[in-house]
Amino acid sequence: MGQTITEKIFAAHLRDTPTPGNMVLDIDVIMCHEITTPIAIMDLMEKGLDQVCDPTRIKAVIDHVTPPKDSKTATQAKIMRDWAKRHSIKDFFDIGRNGVCHALFPEKGFIRPGNTVIMGDSHTCTHGAFGAFAAGVGTTDLEVGIFKGVCAFRAPKSLKIEVTGTLPKGVVAKDIILNIIKKLTVNGGTDLVIEFCGPVIDAMNMSSRMTLCNMAVEAGATSGVCRPDLVTAQYLWPFIKDEYQSPEQAAEAFSRWHSDEDAHYERVLTLDVSTLAPQVTYGFKPDNVKDVGEMEGTKIDQVYIGSCTNGRIEDIREAAAVLRGKVIANDVRGILTPATPAIFSQAMEEGLLKIFMDSGFCVLNPTCGACLGMSSGVLAEGEACASTTNRNFNGRMGKGGMVHLMSPASAAAAAITGAITDPRRFLD
Amino acid sequence: MKQFGGPAAFINRNDINTDEIIPAKYLTEITKKALQPHLLEDLHLEGGQFDPHSTELREARVLVTRSNFGCGSSREHAVWALEVNDINVVIGESFARIFRQNMFNCGILAVELSKADLDQLFALKDKVTVAVDLEGEKLTATSNDATVECAFTLNPFDKKLIGAGGWLAYADANY
């Protein structure tokens, strides 16, 4: 019997099998942010265990509330900063250099095919886009990761989704993943790794693959994963050019992480995207998804473009293509948060920020901000936001607020009209 | 070994997420104790009123709910919010993976029962008390007028974590 990519990664990192079916893995990359890490640090300190397994395996960032909004968030940032210094963690990113973790760490070249990655953050699954096993964990798992460099998982089971057909104009990765979550429901992926494959995925850039994997957890999945290939090698090229002769040769080496033809899957689904329409959520669960046409005209008060799902340069370009030369509706507040400083600066160079600002958008520094309702765009009771983020839970962006998840193009179209709108209307 | 069980509180809904168990605005706290007054603060139940400050919830040591409990954000604050309110067992049809692991990592119990068994628990009327037999992997729920017994299975590794008092203690001793 062949193995899936995830089974191969588990086998290559196996430290212990404490009981049959449970595996303790060596972790290559342990990511930390200022919301879930400070309590882990404080707990280790209290127990007299303030150590790190290996400072080079730890990547840390202050991203959720930056700059701090009050003294409590300033304290969280300070605990991280002092800890990074104390343990000589070189890959630590503070204001001016910081950005949303799942956009920043890939951009820095920290993830390689075949890696194991954990973070105290459910959207860690994003990094599966590189052909890695990347899982969100709680603070105790993170704490053990920092301290011992290991994490325990049940033996992996996989669900394969084959995406076929030709993606229509104006329909993007976000629409595909929302449609997949609708089909799987919010717990259809529980205890499974979703393997995204097929010609549509093979043709996607890394940004789109990250958008797909990012939302795997919204179907309850442990992670999402894509096959590492030439696209992966080209993205990583600046970081691996001393290890391989060419991106082609790197891609060839990465193929050791491809699932075998005869690997076992718990379930296999096929999705033909040729007739897929832009997708939008209603209600308070990410599987509450409809075609944009069914939601057309639903009034919104705010538009938020950013986050680890859709705050990358490709997303900003996609929204700018809709906004170019237009102004947003009078009673709509538009907020753009490029996910990292490099994305911000690239968007500036390409003149995209000007398009947003001329249209009436406010452009904020890289941060998670409104995505989790902690700062920078929290909703008032009864307000609705068209958002490129990944969660529409009740109260997620502020108590009593409603979040409609959608693609950057759909969010930009909503900004122009003040209501949910098919973005294809603005794309020629 | 730690004892599990006690008075139960019931929440009849699927897919309760960790934002509902503890809203993000409390994630700036750096002590577990500070979460104590905010457990389930923003929970909405369709058609029904939910009171996060009810006597039932305040006195509960056991929470009985439905499927996919603890979905969404990985925040272990959700487990701590239960822990600092002295809830040491959550019973449901299923749990989100990260939440379930966080429970066992903290040395407390997430018990999965079939829908039929849960229906029986929900049918018990007033003042339900749950006793957990960890070794025998069964629980007994008693109310004024009835008793329900259910068997469950724990993942053997999760059982080890309970015995060790959590993952940090286990990992420190073994790796």
Ligand code: SF4
């Ligand atoms: S952008 Fe939102 S979903 Fe992504 S890491 Fe930040 S808070 Fe979490």
